[in-house]
Amino acid sequence: MTDLQNNRLIQTFADLRANGKKTLLPFLTAGYPDSRTTTNMLSEVERRGARICELGVPFSDPIADGPVIQASYTAALDGGFTLAGLFESVREYRATGGPDGGPGGLALLAMVSYSIVYRYGCEKFCADAAAAGFDGLIVPDLPLGQADNFATLAASAGLCNVLLISPTTPQQRRIEIAKASSGFVYFMSVAGITGERTVLPPSTIEAVAELETHTDTPICIGFGISSADMVEEVCGTAEGAIVGSAIIHKINDAVAANAPSRQIVETVGQFVEKLLQPIR
Amino acid sequence: MNDFTDNIPTTSEGYYGDYGGAFVPETLIAALEQLSHEFDAAWADDDFRAEFDRCLREIAGRPSELYFAGRLTEQFGGAKIYLKREDMNHTGAHKINNTLGQALLAKRMGKRRVIAETGAGQHGVATATAAAVFGLECEVYMGTEDIRRQALNVFRMKLLGAKVVPVESGQRTLKDATNEAMRDWMGSVEHTHYILGSVCGPHPFPLMVRQFQRCIGTEARSQMLEVEGRLPDVVVACVGGGSNAAGIFVPMIEDKSVAMVGVEAGGRSLDLGDHAAPLCLGDPGILHGSHSYVLQDADGQTAQVHSVSAGLDYPGVGPEHSYWRDTGRVRYTTCSDDEAIDALMTLCRSEGIIPALESSHAVAEAIKIAPTLKADQIVLVNLSGRGDKDCNEIQEILARREGK
Ligand SMILES: Cc1ncc(COP(=O)(O)O)c(C=O)c1O
Secondary structure (H helix, E strand, C coil): CCCCCCHHHHHHHHHHHCHHHHEEEEHHHHHHHHHHHHHHHHHHHHHHHCCCEEECCCCCCCCCCCHHHHHHHHHHHHCCCCHHHHHHCCCHHHCCCCCCCCCCEEEEEEEEEEEEEHHHHHHHHHHHHHHHHHCCEEEECCCCCCCCCCHHHHHHCCEEECCCCCCCCCCCHEEEEEECCCCCCCEEEECCCCCCCCCHHHHHHHHHHHHCCCCCCCCCEEEEECCCHHHHHHHHCCCCEECCCCHHHHHHHHHHCCCCCCHHHHHHHHHHHHHHHHCC | CCCCCCCECCCCCCCCCCCCCCCCHHHHHHHHHHHHHHHHHHHHHHHHHHHHHHHHHHHCCCCCCCCCCHHHHHHCCCCCCEEEEEHCHHHHHHHHHHHHHHHHHHEEEEEEEEEECCCHHHHHHHHHHHHHHCCEEEEEEEEEHHHHHHHHHHHHHHHCCCEEEEEEECCHHHHHHHHHHHHHHHHHHCCCEEECCCCCCCCCCCCCCHHHCCCHHHHHHHHHHHHHHHCCCCCECCCCCCCCHHHHHHHHHCCCCCEEEEEEEEEECCCCCCCCCHHEEECEECCEEEEEEEEEECCCCCCCCCCHHHHHCCCCCHHHHHHHHHHCCEEEEEEEEEHHHHHHHHHHHHCCCHHHHHHHHHHHHHHHHHHHHHCCEEEEECCCCCCCHHHHHHHHHHHHHHHC
């Protein structure tokens, strides 16, 4: 296993911790509404103060995703999304996507189905993703106990492999997952699919606090977080809040209103800034 | 009832060789583990097995007949053709065997609601029926393209008290209905059991569904011995997800003299997008939680599929079939839309049976094989269902043919 010491995601969390900061992890669908806009959004969210970003890799059959993200995947695929195109966009962002036209500095995660990774070839996928500039992978349909050598493959390529925990996960398994996860632990606030919700079950926060006593790896909460208030609530305990459907929803609205790409990017930037407000 | 011990290399995690597994979101892991545990306990419990047998007898109407298709045999020459009449079951197909088993299990687990995906609507009707029998709430996910093709079954489900949920995503067929059912289950596992309709999906579904369907082969095997004093030379079944095929194959899989043929949907042509034949034309991949042959593009996106038969119109297949394919135990082949329709017409006229379009694929292969064999040899066809549900579709197809 090459060590992940120089991994940007791990370093980012270390840095946040050192400064007593919590973080926001915005989720964007790669290639939605188009790949150029996605690349520009990365630059924009970085400029607005995000440190980490998740890129959802469009899939024809995303069973863990709700209607909003699924529709964005379908739109991206209809628009000609390819893995080669994704890696190219990320390479470009890394080269010149930073706020000043320099290298883009976000820690980048690909949220990608194992169907895609497996078909591409696990080793090759990790190598190509790392070479393009990704720092970690979230493979939501590769739970602990299936193809467990995958984390080793990812680490050899220098990538974190982030595992998820569900409210339905038994206590002992939660600890095992936290131990096996690298970069951070993704705690799903609800059992079910992605989508916006207005309140989080209080048991989620308690469960995360409990788990923090067993692991040093940062824990982030996702699924259903849709407002700055919820980000604040989550970050009272967790080290990060993941916001997906609510951002994609904003993009949908802008796309439906025929907004030009620049304006969509701006809309997302403003929303991300608003979400970051309580944890500045 | 219990014929063979399970000498098939299934590991506790549900692998058949390299195939199978449970590639699902973490949210479903606990539910699948519980299900696996409950199924193992139920299957080993004599009371559960006795109750299941009673349901098969009194509700499904088992055993189904083994029928010698004399006029069909005469017409094609060569081997004798026998039909295992799953079309005679209550609700019209083999699907009822599985839904009765899973509904019993749902009851045993204390779940009050069941959900299902359906393509042809046969599994939906069978689920709705079992739900009515056991007093369970029932919702069935169905693609809008299939709702159009299988209007009669949609009405039957509603009549039986089930709610049919239209699915608009993707190609609006079986795969998309399956996605939607899995999504429902992720948020409802606490009180809901997902009655998956074939030997697909994550462990323990492929194992469980195969066990509930093995009554087909167990009966056929002993009926064959009784009537002919010997086992068939070839067993033929159509393969969508693979449940009727697994059901008739498994109890004879150790009988080395019995050759087995699985028939996939050859559709319009053998170009990607025109058929639904993952075992013949696909590659190993992951779909709906298991590692098995699948039709995908180079990026891992699930390919479009086509079949005249809604029940075979699916890009994946059960993992045990992938294992049988690689080991060579079962030969897999395709049958085109046109060949299936011709076979359907043939069976109507020669035997007075209107088979389901799915089952017609198996009939088409059997009448290809029979003439190549000797008169004292036997071809056994799993006639998985009846064609009433397909009559509208067939009417349209025949009208189009005549118009040409
Ligand atoms: C009559 C009939 N045969 C076959 C099938 C295909 O399923 P399987 O391959 O699981 O038997 C169906 C599915 O709807 C069906 O209705």
